Amino acid sequence: MIELKEQLDFDTYIRGFRKHLHHLFQEKYDFNALSLQRDLPAEFLEDILNKQPLAVAIPTLYGGRGVNVKECLSVLSAASYESLALSLMFGINIALFLEPLAKYGDAQVQEHVFRQFLEKNAMGGLMITEKAYGSDALNMKTAYQQVAESYHIKGEKHWQGLSGAADFWLVTARKFAANGDLSRDIDFFVTENAKPEQTIPMNHRYQNLGLYAIPYGINEIDILVPENQKLTPESTGIKLMLDTLHRSRLQFPGMGMGFLKRLLDESIKHCQNRLIAAVPLSQNDAVKYQLARIQMAFTICSGMCAFSVNTSGIENDLASMSVEANSLKALVTDLMQESAQMSLQLSGANGYRLDHYAGRAVVDSRPFQIFEGSNEMLYTQIAEGIFKLMKKSKENNLLNFLKTYKNSNFSADYFKKQLDINIENSFSQRDLVTIGRMIARTLCFQFVLQMDGFNPELVEITRQHIAMDLAMFTGQLNSNNQANPVLEYEDQADWSKFVD
Known part of the structure; x- marks a missing residue:
């Protein structure tokens, strides 16, 4: 011990x-x-x-x-x-x-x-993603079979953060069934690079666009691990994976919190010190809007952190908490990228330098909208999850349902006009993404409201910006945009043939 x-x-x-x-x-x-x-x-x-x-x-x-x-x-x-x-x-x-x-x-x-x-x-990481399957983890091809009192695991993973640098890994794999097929369930194994039979090399390093401090690449797996290095799920390996990924998504706001505060601090300092015709840039109305927008992101992230503290401990089973976990991950990472773009814009030409905080922030925050589930996929799952609950409760109106849902039962009243949507008809996937964005904002504003005593001016700034966002999303839904790409687009599409 x-x-x-x-x-x-x-x-x-x-x-x-x-x-x-x-x-x-x-x-x-x-x-x-x-x-x-x-x-x-x-x-x-x-x-x-x-x-x-x-x-x-x-x-x-x-x-x-x-x-x-x-x-x-x-x-x-x-x-x-x-x-x-x-x-x-x-x-x-x-x-x-x-x-x-x-x-x-x-x-x-x-x-x-x-x-x-x-x-x-020491450091450790998680290996799930494979080249051909990405977010489709249930079809991964990395497989294992028992050999005496050990497990032989073979396959390939990529885009694992800390590739070639972590000392330990959790590796996911599917079991070879008796008929030669792979089991539908997924198992997790602890591996230790210091032991030759468990070493996982990085055979190719990616030149990632940002996050330079973290190595990413392709990992070839052909290892032998003892029986006790297999994790023991409470029910199935798939639920273990969902519990793990949902806990991770619920803790994304921790990474967002300091990042957004730094962007806010740097932006306010710059705009107070930068003079345009002897007037601080912070007095410009358009600049006020942008600074308030970053403050909205800071405030929502604060509420997310408070919710996560009360929810995401390892004593809790989070396998079924997809709506909340996806809402926190997708919304905070969208706000991180948006805030970084605004901070860069406020910084002027200097912000476009890679060694400027705002410049790095834009590039480094961008992949957060992609890894651990692309945000479009997560917003779709949020809408589908809520619609499933609405159908079960025989409620067709989104506002009416959210007024009864435990994590929006008093925030929904702030946005009655925008959330008054009937779901009797089916929605396209692009509309599901939009509705998912609306639901995520409604839930996360409730987390802000639950922080009794939090700065009321920041809460009001956040309410106004969420109301604006929801109005914009309602407009998108009402626009009935069904435009699809023309894949063979070059026919009659050369502008030079339409001028003399």
Whole structure:
């Protein structure tokens, strides 16, 4: 058993950790120069991990801080204020490795792995995605079969964050059935790169557009792991995967929180100091709109964090919480990208530099709208999930249903006109995406309202912007846009033939 050490109270720890990161990123190292390089220098990363930020996701039984969601989100937020890439590294470790291991792992394996994290600054990740299947995880081809008291796993994964850098992985695979087919269920296995028979090499590295600190690539899997390194689901492996992915999506706001606060701080500072005809840029009405828009994102993200703390602990089964998990992930990542674009615009030409915070923010936040489920897919699932519940309750009006739904039962009243939509007719997929966007905003505004005593001016700014968004989405639905692309489009489409 790991010898337990007395932990600092968390408020003291997180204040010290924020100061430490500020010192590393803005004083000890030239992070503007580092941001243009692939990977974090080993010394730099060691300086960060020596503060044991990942201990927040390790049970106290093994020397950690206890897998407290508030602490996990606070660490993610502290990291994303300085670097979104660093926060994503932490997010991968916390939500996609340490938390599922703490919930479903064998005790002996837990003790060994957690010791490596606490004593040797180890890192871990999750391997699900395959080239041909992407979000279609249920059809993955990585397979395993039992060999004596071990499992032989063979296949290929790609776009796994920390490829070639993580010391441990959770690898997903399907079992070879007796007839040679692959089982429909999915299983999870802990692997350890330090052991030759479990090593997973990165055979090709991708030149990812942003998030330079994180290596991505193609991983060839042909390994042998002992029986106790297989996670034990409470029911099925598919539910284990849903529980894990939903918990991760519910904790995305932790990564968004510090990122949005930094964008807001940088944007306000610039607009107050930048003078146009002796008047601060912040006095321009269009600029006021943009700053308020970023404040809306900050406020919604705050409400999301509060909801996640009360919901996403490993003691809870999140397999069925798709509406809320998808709402948080899709909306916060859309707001992160939108806020980054606005911050860049407010920064003028300087914002377009890759070594400027806003420039990096635009590029680094963009993939958040894609990985762990593209946002269009998640918004579709939100709408379909709510429609299924409406059908079950024999309610055809979206507003009437949301007024009874537990996570929108008082926020829906703020947007009566926009949400008064009947669903008696079927909707196209593009309209489902739009309705999913509307539902996500309604739910997340309720999370803001539930923060009793939160800054009322920020709440009112958020209400006005959500009302505006919902009105815009209602207009999209009413426009009845059915335009489809013309794939053979070049016929009669050369402009030069239509002028003299």
